[in-house]
Amino acid sequence: xxLPINITELINGRLTDSSQIEFMRDxxxxxxxxxxxxxxxxxxxxxxxxxxxGVEKDSSDHIIKELLQKCKLIEPYYIPLLEHTKYKGADxxxxxAPGGDSRPYSCPIAFNSKxxxxxxxxxxxxxxxxxxxxxxxxxxxLINNIPFDNQANMKAKIEDMRVSLISDYLYTIGxxxxxxxxxxxxxxxxxKMHLLKGPSGKEKPINAGLMFFNERPHIxxxxxxxxxxxxxxxxxxxxxxKIFTGPLDRQLIDALSFIQNxxxxxxxxxxxxxxxxxxIFNYPYRAVKEALSNAVYHKSYNISKPIYITITPDKFxxxxxxxxxxxxxxxxxxxxxxxxxxxxxxxxxxxxxxLKLVKGQNTGIPTMxxxxxxxxxxxxxxxxxxxxxxxxxxxxxxxKFLE
Numbered sequence: 001x002x003l004p005i006n007i008t009e010l011i012n013g014r015l016t017d018s019s020q021i022e023f024m025r026d027x028x029x030x031x032x033x034x035x036x037x038x039x040x041x042x043x044x045x046x047x048x049x050x051x052x053x054g055v056e057k058d059s060s061d062h063i064i065k066e067l068l069q070k071c072k073l074i075e076p077y078y079i080p081l082l083e084h085t086k087y088k089g090a091d092x093x094x095x096x097a098p099g100g101d102s103r104p105y106s107c108p109i110a111f112n113s114k115x116x117x118x119x120x121x122x123x124x125x126x127x128x129x130x131x132x133x134x135x136x137x138x139x140x141x142l143i144n145n146i147p148f149d150n151q152a153n154m155k156a157k158i159e160d161m162r163v164s165l166i167s168d169y170l171y172t173i174g175x176x177x178x179x180x181x182x183x184x185x186x187x188x189x190x191x192k193m194h195l196l197k198g199p200s201g202k203e204k205p206i207n208a209g210l211m212f213f214n215e216r217p218h219i220x221x222x223x224x225x226x227x228x229x230x231x232x233x234x235x236x237x238x239x240x241x242k243i244f245t246g247p248l249d250r251q252l253i254d255a256l257s258f259i260q261n262x263x264x265x266x267x268x269x270x271x272x273x274x275x276x277x278x279x280i281f282n283y284p285y286r287a288v289k290e291a292l293s294n295a296v297y298h299k300s301y302n303i304s305k306p307i308y309i310t311i312t313p314d315k316f317x318x319x320x321x322x323x324x325x326x327x328x329x330x331x332x333x334x335x336x337x338x339x340x341x342x343x344x345x346x347x348x349x350x351x352x353x354x355l356k357l358v359k360g361q362n363t364g365i366p367t368m369x370x371x372x373x374x375x376x377x378x379x380x381x382x383x384x385x386x387x388x389x390x391x392x393x394x395x396x397x398x399x400k401f402l403e
Contacts, residue, residue: 002176003083003096004193005354009174010050010094011087015353018126020049027053027063030111031128032095033070037107038121038128040078042099043138045147045343047350049123051095060084060093067095073116076102081194085176098194099346101146104131104139148302149211149345152197152204156220158187161205161213165247166193169212173354207301208347211248218245221301226255226292228309230263248348249355252296255309259292260285263311267400280375282401283316287371287380291393293357294364295320298344298391314402316395323388333382336365368395 009015022035032051039049055063064082071079080097106118109130120131120139131139163186170178181189187203190196195209211217217224230240242258244251264285269278295307299320308319328338343349352358359367368380372395381394 001081001083001192002180003081003094004170004173004175004177005050005094005096006174007083007085007087007094007176009354011052014356016050017046019044019123020046022049022051022126022128024051024053027055027059029063029067029070030108032067033073033107034121035123035128036071036078036080036095036097037074037105038123039097040074040080040100040105041103041120041122041131041139042346043122043135043142043342045099045346047343047346048096048098048100051097053093053095055084055091055093057091060091063093070111073118074105074107075118076100076105078102078105081192083176099147099150101150101197103142104136147344147346148300149208149348150206153207153210153220154204156205156210158190158196158203158205161186161190161195161209162215163189165213165215166190169249169351169355206347208345208351211301211348212351213247215246217247223299223304223306224248224251224301225306226251226296226309227306228255228258228311230311232313234312248296249351249357252293252352252357255292256285256289259288259309263316264288265401269400278376280398280400282397283395284371284375284377287368287375287377287395288316290364290367290371291318291380291395293352295391295393297349297352297358300344314397316397318393319390321390323384323391324382326388333384336369336379336382338365338382368393 005015010021013021024031032053035051042048064084068079078100080095083094085092085094104120106120108116109119120136121128122131122135163181166189167178167181170181177192190205190209195206196203197206198204207221210220211224226244228242228244232238244255263283265282267280269280271278295318299307300322303321305321310317310319324333324338325342332338349358372379375398377398378396381396383392383394384390
């Protein structure tokens with residue numbers, strides 16, 4: 001079947017973290033099984049991963065059949081999704097192993113044992129490894145701890161997701177599933193997109209499916225919106241207020257478009273010391289985009305507070321909930337070195353990465369720092385409280401705009 005991803009972009013490393021993709025030149029069913037198990041365990045909540053396997057011509061059907069047979073040895077039950085396609089004239093099998101709901105998963109260490117001794121596997125950077133005792137303890141702490149965006153929504157119906165929105169998404173990312181989507185009922189298309197949970201005949205849409213493929217996700221998630229307030233005067237004179245709603249990707253794109261067109265301004269600074277003039281901005285768009293996109297990605301949508309943007313004469317603030325993970329020290333926050341140990345959202349990240357609205361790989365803060373530096377702006381400031389209940393990202397205005 002066609003997968004809901006652009007295979008070329010995936011292979012070129014533009015859609016996932018390096019830890020989420022593995023390339024295998026030759027077919028090794030046991031190694032593939034170990035990596036499927038590791039991606040299903042998804043210990044970092046990054047969304048599972050993909051395995052790209054090169055195959056000989058006309059051998060793909062046999063390999064897929066054997067692999068699916070061996071996947072039945074994974075405990076609890078878990079089956080990945082596969083697509084046979086071509087890349088630059090070569091036959092490949094793309095295996096998508098999303099993070100599973102019944103972790104921890106185990107699979108045989110080898111196929112030559114009578115009792116098929118099993119172990120837990122995880123991804124460590126770009127490698128699949130057997131979990132040690134401490135990592136096994138982590139697994140059992142994650143039992144039934146399914147990220148909110150990947151949970152079934154018991155109040156919604158499958159039909160609350162719109163085929164038109166799903167098809168638009170598939171067209172935008174360049175998935176081969178787009179052509180099929182035009183003639184599929186929503187239930188069948190949602191199943192191929194891995195957007196359903198529950199027993200056969202009683203499936204429910206997952207929260208992320210409603211956030212992206214329903215016109216009014218705020219009905220189910222009241223905090224799924226972005227509120228912007230521009231306060232050019234401390235007394236509130238001339239204040240502008242905007243609320244962005246709709247599917248998460250649309251509200252993010254709309255908010256960024258508004259900011260780019262109505263908030264960001266440019267100055268041309270001429271110098272007698274050089275021929276070229278300097279072009280500076282009150283706020284570099286790249287820093288704003290990175291900060292707001294990451295707020296949408298990492299926000300908790302079961303907390304009843306939206307994302308707040310506040311613009312004053314001297315700064316641009318983005319407030320989101322919750323704050324940084326407790327594993328990140330106060331010193332690291334002060335030094336702008338926030339590397340998340342585990343992600344808040346699993347599927348939201350998948351969709352935003354496929355749409356190229358976020359990059360993942362913990363590149364957000366370095367990108368912001370670089371953009372502010374290149375613009376000659378002060379470094380961004382990150383604020384939170386002792387309980388890590390919120391994160392405020394402050395982009396100070398360029399000093400030339402204070403004159």
